[in-house]
Structure formats: C-alpha cells, structure tokens
Amino acid sequence: MLYRLFIFFAVLITTDTVLASPVDKDGWLPFTSRSGVVTIDVEFEGQTRKAIIDSGSEINAINAVYVDLNKDKLSFGDKIRLQGVFGEETKALVNAVPVQMFGQRFELDALAPAQLGDAILLFGLPFLQNFIVQFDYPHQKMRFLPHSLLDMKKLANVELKKNRNRNLPAIKVETIDGKSFWLTLDTGNSGGLVVSRQFAKDRGWLDNRGLLKHSALGAVHSGNVESFNISYLKVGPFEMENVLVTVPDEGVVMNVKDSYRTSSRSAVSGAATKGLLGYDVLKHFVVTLDCKNWRAHIAVP
Known part of the structure; x- marks a missing residue:
C-alpha cells in the first residue's frame, strides 16, 4: 500500500x-x-x-x-x-x-x-x-x-498557502509594477510562469513582444502555446530578470488558474491562483517545501 x-x-x-x-x-x-x-x-x-x-x-x-x-x-x-x-x-x-x-x-x-x-x-x-x-x-x-526535523514556521521566507479550490501549494510573486498575485508551485511544470492569455493581456505582457509558438504536453491532452519573457519577477526575497512566461495560443483553453467563485455571504480560505510557477524560475534555488502545513523556504546554494 x-x-x-x-x-x-x-x-x-x-x-x-x-x-x-x-x-x-x-x-x-x-x-x-x-x-x-x-x-x-x-x-x-x-x-x-x-x-x-x-x-x-x-x-x-x-x-x-x-x-x-x-x-x-x-x-x-x-x-x-x-x-x-x-x-x-x-x-x-x-x-x-x-x-x-x-x-x-x-x-x-x-x-x-x-x-x-x-x-x-x-x-x-x-x-x-x-x-x-x-x-x-x-x-x-x-x-x-x-x-x-525542521521548524518551517520559523524558516519560511516566502508566502505559501493552500490553493483556494484545490489541494495544491500556492506561492505569492510580485512583478515590476509592484502588484502581487498567486501561482501554483508546480515542480512538474517545465516552464517559468504559465498564465491565461487574458491575464497576460490585462497586464500588457503581450504588447510588442516576440512570441515563440510551440506545443506543450498536459496530463490529459496536448495543446499549442506561446512563450515570451517579462523583465522582472520577485519571489520571496529574490528578484529575477527576463523570466519566461507561457500562455495558450489564441482559442486554446488551458486549466491553469483557480476558477473558484464565491459570494459575500461565504468566507473561503486559501489563495486564488492565476497560473503556475515552474522549473525556469525554480532552477536557480534550493526549495524546501512543506505541503502539509503550507510553508516554504527558498535559497541560493
């Protein structure tokens, strides 16, 4: 068993x-x-x-x-x-x-x-x-x-929560405009950030950028996507430049964000995620992850 x-x-x-x-x-x-x-x-x-x-x-x-x-x-x-x-x-x-x-x-x-x-x-x-x-x-x-073995409550140096609608870790990141949002921390994702096309469009990320078209493999099916770089991303205490972002191609539907909706009468804990955070960001760090208590620490070797 x-x-x-x-x-x-x-x-x-x-x-x-x-x-x-x-x-x-x-x-x-x-x-x-x-x-x-x-x-x-x-x-x-x-x-x-x-x-x-x-x-x-x-x-x-x-x-x-x-x-x-x-x-x-x-x-x-x-x-x-x-x-x-x-x-x-x-x-x-x-x-x-x-x-x-x-x-x-x-x-x-x-x-x-x-x-x-x-x-x-x-x-x-x-x-x-x-x-x-x-x-x-x-x-x-x-x-x-x-x-x-480790007191993750003391060691944690990034904000981590349970995804609001799924049993997955959500990590808080910040972009150059000072705005923060949550992403699912995904060690099975080969990209950097994976977000919806609408989210990238709303942030102006698709304006005047060279988009690289390619295909991506999912757990159920494959699909066409486009990738580009954004100039800045902050994860915990670390600031990064030229971070890879992937979005679905026009007309392609990707299940990358938390689709949970609530009303003023209900209180829901957890973080509503906008996409995924994967290898192209994590590859720089030693990541310590406690998915039972939703805490994390990142460091450079």
Missing part, C-alpha cells in the same frame, strides 16, 4: 541503514531534470524507469500508454474526473501496481492514468504531504525529511 511506502521513506532518510541506493549520508538522492520536470529512478517490472515528482498534482499517476497496453492484467478501482492543463477525462484508478524503490518492493494503489511522456509513475501531493521535501535544483538532488 502507498501508506507503507511513505513510512519507508521517512525511516530510510533518518537512519543509518545501509541500502543499495543512491541516497548519500545526508539523505540526498539525485534527480534528473527532464525538460524541466523533476524525475527519480524506480525499478518497474525489472527495469529502471523514471518517476515524476510533481507538487502541482493532486493525485498520484501511472503512464496512460502502459495502462492501455496492459488492461487485461491490471486491477482497476474507482473512477475520477482527471483535469489536466488541456482538457478533462474520466479515468478508472489503477490499484496493486508493484514498484521497487531503494531495494524495497511495494504495491501502489489509486493511480490515475495520465500522459507522462517516458516516465512510468508520477508522485503528487498525496505522496509529498508526508514529508518536508527539499529540491536542490542547481545540484540536481533532493531529499525527504520528517516534519519534526
């Missing part, structure tokens, strides 16, 4: 047990940034395969191509409505999927079939909320720490 996997990681990182694994003495293990997406190695059906670590996913997932090819031998459970950046689909969750990590074998349940490229699995918030997770982007390594 996935619960047992969570416990195993906590024990692995906090003891001196010697296992045949890439974890060093301080608990760091290497990750690969594949087109900006964080992946680690797992053993799946006797082969070394990639698993995505995705703070922008409310679910854990399995490669949809693999599921289609192995329908007859897989165990399916409840159905869910899976929302990706491009579109939505109803999917049956996959149960009892064997995987080996750090020399131990587990069976994973409640995996949603999704487009994962050449990765076989994706670990989202149901996995990450069991730890404080550190991503050292410049040195391409990460580690999982128990919540008791």
Whole structure:
C-alpha cells in the first residue's frame, strides 16, 4: 500500500541503514531534470524507469500508454474526473501496481492514468504531504525529511498557502509594477510562469513582444502555446530578470488558474491562483517545501 511506502521513506532518510541506493549520508538522492520536470529512478517490472515528482498534482499517476497496453492484467478501482492543463477525462484508478524503490518492493494503489511522456509513475501531493521535501535544483538532488526535523514556521521566507479550490501549494510573486498575485508551485511544470492569455493581456505582457509558438504536453491532452519573457519577477526575497512566461495560443483553453467563485455571504480560505510557477524560475534555488502545513523556504546554494 502507498501508506507503507511513505513510512519507508521517512525511516530510510533518518537512519543509518545501509541500502543499495543512491541516497548519500545526508539523505540526498539525485534527480534528473527532464525538460524541466523533476524525475527519480524506480525499478518497474525489472527495469529502471523514471518517476515524476510533481507538487502541482493532486493525485498520484501511472503512464496512460502502459495502462492501455496492459488492461487485461491490471486491477482497476474507482473512477475520477482527471483535469489536466488541456482538457478533462474520466479515468478508472489503477490499484496493486508493484514498484521497487531503494531495494524495497511495494504495491501502489489509486493511480490515475495520465500522459507522462517516458516516465512510468508520477508522485503528487498525496505522496509529498508526508514529508518536508527539499529540491536542490542547481545540484540536481533532493531529499525527504520528517516534519519534526525542521521548524518551517520559523524558516519560511516566502508566502505559501493552500490553493483556494484545490489541494495544491500556492506561492505569492510580485512583478515590476509592484502588484502581487498567486501561482501554483508546480515542480512538474517545465516552464517559468504559465498564465491565461487574458491575464497576460490585462497586464500588457503581450504588447510588442516576440512570441515563440510551440506545443506543450498536459496530463490529459496536448495543446499549442506561446512563450515570451517579462523583465522582472520577485519571489520571496529574490528578484529575477527576463523570466519566461507561457500562455495558450489564441482559442486554446488551458486549466491553469483557480476558477473558484464565491459570494459575500461565504468566507473561503486559501489563495486564488492565476497560473503556475515552474522549473525556469525554480532552477536557480534550493526549495524546501512543506505541503502539509503550507510553508516554504527558498535559497541560493
């Protein structure tokens, strides 16, 4: 069961047990940034395969191509409505999927079939909320720490909240005009900022800019997008220049913002997000993320 996997990681990182694994003495293990997406190695059906670590996913997932090819031998459970950046689909969750990590074998349940490229699995918030997770982007390594090890209330140096309408981390950023807004902190997003075309238009970001057209892969479908740079972005105490922004092409619908609406009679906690914050910004930092208590710290190595 996935619960047992969570416990195993906590024990692995906090003891001196010697296992045949890439974890060093301080608990760091290497990750690969594949087109900006964080992946680690797992053993799946006797082969070394990639698993995505995705703070922008409310679910854990399995490669949809693999599921289609192995329908007859897989165990399916409840159905869910899976929302990706491009579109939505109803999917049956996959149960009892064997995987080996750090020399131990587990069976994973409640995996949603999704487009994962050449990765076989994706670990989202149901996995990450069991730890404080550190991503050292410049040195391409990460580690999982128990919540008791760090006082994130004291260490936090960026504003982080739960997304108002989804169980995802929302981070506050500021642009050159001094205006701030919230974005979903997404380690599975290979871009910098991903926002709606209307949001970019309202801020004047589309005026007189050279737009680069290309395609992007979502969990459900793919779609056409355009990218450009803005001159300034502030994240926590750090100021950045020439930050990459991606918007959907004309007529393309992307699910990147919180669509929640409320009335004056109801009070809702959390942050209404305007888009996603991903690799092209995070790659400069060591990011410490506590998605259980919604706190974060960023630093340069």
